[in-house]
Amino acid sequence: MRPRRGLSHGHVGSLRAPDAAMALRNARDLYTRRQEGVSIWVVPATAITASSPDEKDAFFDPAADKVYRHPTFYEVPDGVQHL
Amino acid sequence: MNGVDRLLRLGDDALIAAQRLAEWHASSPEMEEDVALANIALDQLGAARLFLTYAGESLGKDEDALAYLRDDREFRNCLLVELPNGDFAVTMAKLLFLSAYQLPLYTALAARPDERLAAIAAKARKESAYHLDHGSQWTIRLGDGTEESHRRMQDAVDQIWPYTHELTAGEVSRTDWLANVEPVLDEATLARPADDGWAPDGGRSGVHTEHLSCLLAEMQVVHRAYPGARW
Numbered sequence: 001m002r003p004r005r006g007l008s009h010g011h012v013g014s015l016r017a018p019d020a021a022m023a024l025r026n027a028r029d030l031y032t033r034r035q036e037g038v039s040i041w042v043v044p045a046t047a048i049t050a051s052s053p054d055e056k057d058a059f060f061d062p063a064a065d066k067v068y069r070h071p072t073f074y075e076v077p078d079g080v081q082h083l
Numbered sequence: 084m085n086g087v088d089r090l091l092r093l094g095d096d097a098l099i100a101a102q103r104l105a106e107w108h109a110s111s112p113e114m115e116e117d118v119a120l121a122n123i124a125l126d127q128l129g130a131a132r133l134f135l136t137y138a139g140e141s142l143g144k145d146e147d148a149l150a151y152l153r154d155d156r157e158f159r160n161c162l163l164v165e166l167p168n169g170d171f172a173v174t175m176a177k178l179l180f181l182s183a184y185q186l187p188l189y190t191a192l193a194a195r196p197d198e199r200l201a202a203i204a205a206k207a208r209k210e211s212a213y214h215l216d217h218g219s220q221w222t223i224r225l226g227d228g229t230e231e232s233h234r235r236m237q238d239a240v241d242q243i244w245p246y247t248h249e250l251t252a253g254e255v256s257r258t259d260w261l262a263n264v265e266p267v268l269d270e271a272t273l274a275r276p277a278d279d280g281w282a283p284d285g286g287r288s289g290v291h292t293e294h295l296s297c298l299l300a301e302m303q304v305v306h307r308a309y310p311g312a313r314w
Binding site: 015016017018019021022025026029030033 | 113114115116118119122216217220224
């Protein structure tokens, strides 16, 4: 779903439907009751390749001790806007 | 037909359709459909309130008095909306046929000089377009589905078809109504029943089927038992 003031779609939920066209309509009924969105994408669950919760450590922990990947070693010059 | 008669027809069609659809609540084939049918029922109820409030101003009654304190002979809804839900296919046939009527009707009313009526119709028209889409989608899927779903959808169309003549006896022409219905039946691989058969009517003059009084008994019982009760 893409919210009214947003550029990208975000996941809002899952549902059942006999096909893609009905999935879109069901999503409209379930997730836009309070004008939450202006655009909906539906994706069949079978088309999603997901990371495994069991491999969470191997997947994500190596990034934990690499502080140099964060832009925290710079002095922000005076007068820089939009940062 | 004067203005109040028209408003009562519009309001009663929507009110009775809403009450029938609400019967599916918590017993639809799946949760998603439960929400969809409840949405449509609430759309109809919202339109009914606007039409009946407007009608009531000429009659010196409020919307509650019109909804809860009239007997079946005083209701002006078409017979189609009061018919029992039947199975899911019958409910979808009713939804398709009713919305194929309400959409061109509201579209025409939205252009009328009566600004208040036009505003209500303009709002309801968008909702009807969605109802027509929903009824069409399911009719197509059931009709062009399995052998069993095709048989039941065809039975539903055949069963409800006679009651559609009452819809097209007034402000909406048969041609306009068929333009919404025939392409759906075609795509659903369903046979269009002939138009020369039984064509019951009477709803517009208050002569209803036996189903309406049962529906009203359930809808009106609380208000009649506890007049003026509020949440």
